[in-house]
Amino acid sequence: MTTIRVLLADDHAIVRQGLLFYLGMQQDLQMVGEAANGQEAVELAGRLRPDIVLMDLFMPVMNGVEATRDIRSQHPDMMIIVLTSSSDQDHVLSAIKAGANGYILKDADPAEIADAIRGAYAGLPQLHPAAAAQLMQHVAADTRQTTVPSSHALLEALTVREKEILQFIAQGNSNKEIAAACGIAEKTVKTHVSNLLSKLGLADRTQAALYAVKHGLVEI
Numbered sequence: 001m002t003t004i005r006v007l008l009a010d011d012h013a014i015v016r017q018g019l020l021f022y023l024g025m026q027q028d029l030q031m032v033g034e035a036a037n038g039q040e041a042v043e044l045a046g047r048l049r050p051d052i053v054l055m056d057l058f059m060p061v062m063n064g065v066e067a068t069r070d071i072r073s074q075h076p077d078m079m080i081i082v083l084t085s086s087s088d089q090d091h092v093l094s095a096i097k098a099g100a101n102g103y104i105l106k107d108a109d110p111a112e113i114a115d116a117i118r119g120a121y122a123g124l125p126q127l128h129p130a131a132a133a134q135l136m137q138h139v140a141a142d143t144r145q146t147t148v149p150s151s152h153a154l155l156e157a158l159t160v161r162e163k164e165i166l167q168f169i170a171q172g173n174s175n176k177e178i179a180a181a182c183g184i185a186e187k188t189v190k191t192h193v194s195n196l197l198s199k200l201g202l203a204d205r206t207q208a209a210l211y212a213v214k215h216g217l218v219e220i
Contacts, residue, residue: 001028004121007050008034009041009067010083011059015106019054022110029117038062042070045078052117055100057084057091065094072099072203079120083113096210099203102126122174125206154200155215162196163217165189169205170212 006029010016016034024031032048035041038055039062045053053071057064068080081102082095092103101120104113104127116126158166161182168178175193179186193205202208212218 002121003030004028004052004117005030005032005048005050006117007032007041007044007048007053009036009038009044009053009059009064010034010056011036012056015056019110019113023114023117026114029114038064038067041067042074045071045075049075049078051079051121053078053080054083054113054117055080057082057086057095065091065098068095068100069098076203081116081120081126096206101204101206122176123205124172124174125204125209127206157199158196162192162199165192166196166208166212167217169193170209170218172209 006023008016008019008031010019020031020034023029032050033044035044037059041053041055042062055064055068064082064084068082071078071080079101080099081104082100083104083106084091085106095103102116102125104116120126164182165178168181173181175186175189179189182189197204197208200208200211202211
């Protein structure tokens with residue numbers, strides 16, 4: 001069984017204790033550390049090299065958005081799930097733009113948080129319905145207001161296969177599922193995903209999914 005190494009960042013000791021206890025009971029999750037502020041999260045991420053960082057947004061010294069941005073710049077392959085109490089559009093957008101792979105709310109059941117960690121580790125964006133709704137509203141409004149020719153030029157630079165895989169990503173499919181649907185190896189899918197992210201100038205699958213929606217590759 002694959003063990004997923006998790007770092008928890010939250011300034012509330014009670015929240016940390018509760019999550020550390022529950023998540024630590026899961027056979028496939030290993031809680032490798034805890035941080036009480038964003039600066040500690042950045043430092044521990046570099047020292048402990050977790051697979052997933054659970055990141056609160058509202059913390060002293062350095063907030064979760066700044067910490068997310070720093071971790072992503074230093075460790076591009078490290079996955080970050082925002083775990084917070086707000087689904088305000090500004091907070092959702094700021095976190096995703098900073099490089100968060102997911103956005104879930106603290107009122108989620110602990111089992112849902114554990115599943116979100118597993119999903120993110122598998123390469124699937126993890127968005128609470130309220131956060132997803134805010135993102136879709138923003139994307140839809142942006143699509144109505146602006147047309148960016150350069151974005152279409154970037155899209156045209158993708159191969160037919162890369163466009164197909166981009167659609168699958170936007171529909172929430174994992175690399176394994178995409179490989180089965182396309183009849184290709186999972187390693188080949190990973191290569192295509194890496195190539196299309198590079199061509200489009202995107203950081204991760206979450207941004208790729210939003211890009212696909214914005215440019216009409218999938219329906220909202």
